[in-house]
Amino acid sequence: MDCRVSIISGGYGEAAVLRILAQQPQTLNMEALGIRFQTLDIINNAVNQNKGIVINTGPTGSGKTTTLYSILNQLNKKDVKIITLEDPIEYSLGGVMQTQIDKEGGYTFANALKSLMRQNPNIIMIGEIRDAETAQTALEAALTGHLVLSTVHANSAAGAMVRLAELGIDRSILANALNCSIGQRLVRRLCPACKKEQQPDEALMQKVKTVLDGIDPSAKITLPDKFVFFASVGCPACGGIGYKGRLGLFEAIPANNEVRKLIQDTKALDAEIETLAAKAGFISIELDGILKALSGDTSAKRVIFATHRSDLKTAEASLADIEKRINKLQKDFGYTRVNEEGAYQAALEEYVEAKTFYWLTNKQPLKKIPNIKLEAQSYLGGLCDLCGELVRQAINAAANHDYQTVKKNNQLINDILAELINFDMTGYLRTKYDQARQHLRKMEEVNYQISLK
Numbered sequence: 471m472d473c474r475v476s477i478i479s480g481g482y483g484e485a486a487v488l489r490i491l492a493q494q495p496q497t498l499n500m501e502a503l504g505i506r507f508q509t510l511d512i513i514n515n516a517v518n519q520n521k522g523i524v525i526n527t528g529p530t531g532s533g534k535t536t537t538l539y540s541i542l543n544q545l546n547k548k549d550v551k552i553i554t555l556e557d558p559i560e561y562s563l564g565g566v567m568q569t570q571i572d573k574e575g576g577y578t579f580a581n582a583l584k585s586l587m588r589q590n591p592n593i594i595m596i597g598e599i600r601d602a603e604t605a606q607t608a609l610e611a612a613l614t615g616h617l618v619l620s621t622v623h624a625n626s627a628a629g630a631m632v633r634l635a636e637l638g639i640d641r642s643i644l645a646n647a648l649n650c651s652i653g654q655r656l657v658r659r660l661c662p663a664c665k666k667e668q669q670p671d672e673a674l675m676q677k678v679k680t681v682l683d684g685i686d687p688s689a690k691i692t693l694p695d696k697f698v699f700f701a702s703v704g705c706p707a708c709g710g711i712g713y714k715g716r717l718g719l720f721e722a723i724p725a726n727n728e729v730r731k732l733i734q735d736t737k738a739l740d741a742e743i744e745t746l747a748a749k750a751g752f753i754s755i756e757l758d759g760i761l762k763a764l765s766g767d768t769s770a771k772r773v774i775f776a777t778h779r780s781d782l783k784t785a786e787a788s789l790a791d792i793e794k795r796i797n798k799l800q801k802d803f804g805y806t807r808v809n810e811e812g813a814y815q816a817a818l819e820e821y822v823e824a825k826t827f828y829w830l831t832n833k834q835p836l837k838k839i840p841n842i843k844l845e846a847q848s849y850l851g852g853l854c855d856l857c858g859e860l861v862r863q864a865i866n867a868a869a870n871h872d873y874q875t876v877k878k879n880n881q882l883i884n885d886i887l888a889e890l891i892n893f894d895m896t897g898y899l900r901t902k903y904d905q906a907r908q909h910l911r912k913m914e915e916v917n918y919q920i921s922l923k
């Protein structure tokens with residue numbers, strides 16, 4: 471067991487903090503995390519320089535730090551001095567000097583970085599760049615013969631460059647110091663024991679085609695003759711979830727001369743940087759995900775979900791689009807007639823599930839859906855399915871140590887079930903209600919597992 475001890479001397483004696491660290495997992499390896507194709511070459515090339523900065527970006531819980539650890543793991547050799555500034559230290563790396571940020575004690579990223587420079591490290595890993603001062607110091611280190619690895623909070627590799635520039639640092643310093651910018655997401659890996667072949671529906675397939683059509687020949691990607699996708703099932707090997715472990719989706723943009731020129735142009739937007747990168751065979755997170763779905767590692771649905779999850783505008787737009795279609799169907803065929811169609815009813819339930827889930831994730835209360843005429847059965851059935859979605863979200867959250875969401879979703883499912891019992895849940899709705907109760911049981915299991923930790 472690894473344990474990090476930090477002792478600070480105070481006026482009335484010493485204060486000691488003991489932190490038990492996770493053992494370094496087997497998967498601290500770039501390829502095992504899911505870095506493939508030319509993205510791997512770009513990153514390898516960028517981290518094998520003896521100066522410059524490599525930035526990784528993605529939403530909270532997307533595995534940014536784990537990727538940096540896997541890079542450090544590869545660079546960690548005798549005679550290479552590596553120092554990290556972390557908040558908190560997540561894994562222990564043998565032979566690496568890892569230090570813990572202590573904001574209250576004045577040991578901030580910026581202060582720590584300045585004092586650690588005196589130790590003459592070859593490589594510095596900074597947990598996160600959040601402010602101009604840290605960014606400035608990190609870039610200066612990168613320009614003076616140190617390889618710097620860090621993360622920033624942004625949505626894409628190109629977005630990270632813009633984000634750094636917007637912190638108010640000198641754009642020409644950024645342009646000169648940058649080696650490469652990485653973007654990533656995390657998706658669930660399909661359980662190899664039970665995944666089954668399944669073609670995505672028309673709308674999803676359309677999205678997949680759009681992404682694949684955008685491949686530049688210079689990306690050197692060979693697509694299979696026949697597109698085969700897989701979906702999750704659930705079996706004893708995966709605890710009935712249908713997924714086992716997680717997989718990263720990656721993109722990387724090297725700072726070549728053209729990219730450097732764009733960074734220095736104060737008007738440059740991330741879209742322009744991406745367009746430029748695309749000409750050099752850039753593989754976006756989304757494309758990487760579709761390629762991984764084609765190789766059966768994950769499902770196309772997961773990829774689209776993961777790449778658009780933080781894009782609320784997309785969710786809003788697609789809900790509005792569905793609403794338009796529902797109203798058109800009702801108008802064209804008559805409300806009674808469309809409701810006789812099983813496929814229509816199923817679609818409406820799915821719509822209710824998506825709409826209510828959207829409300830909940832945006833901290834809005836459940837209410838009557840405005841401007842859409844629907845039967846009570848569709849709404850109630852959709853609420854039952856919503857419980858399943860909340861469980862899935864909670865499992866994801868638990869994997870990311872976000873126990874608050876787990877607790878919140880547990881409460882939500884309890885509340886929804888308590889409300890549903892007030893309705894006439896017989897016949898078809900009885901089946902849906904029983905499914906919702908199973909979701910609650912699964913939810914409580916997740917909660918219980920967490921309480922054991």
Ligand SMILES: [Zn+2]
Nearest residue numbers: 661664705708
């Ligand atoms: Zn399975």
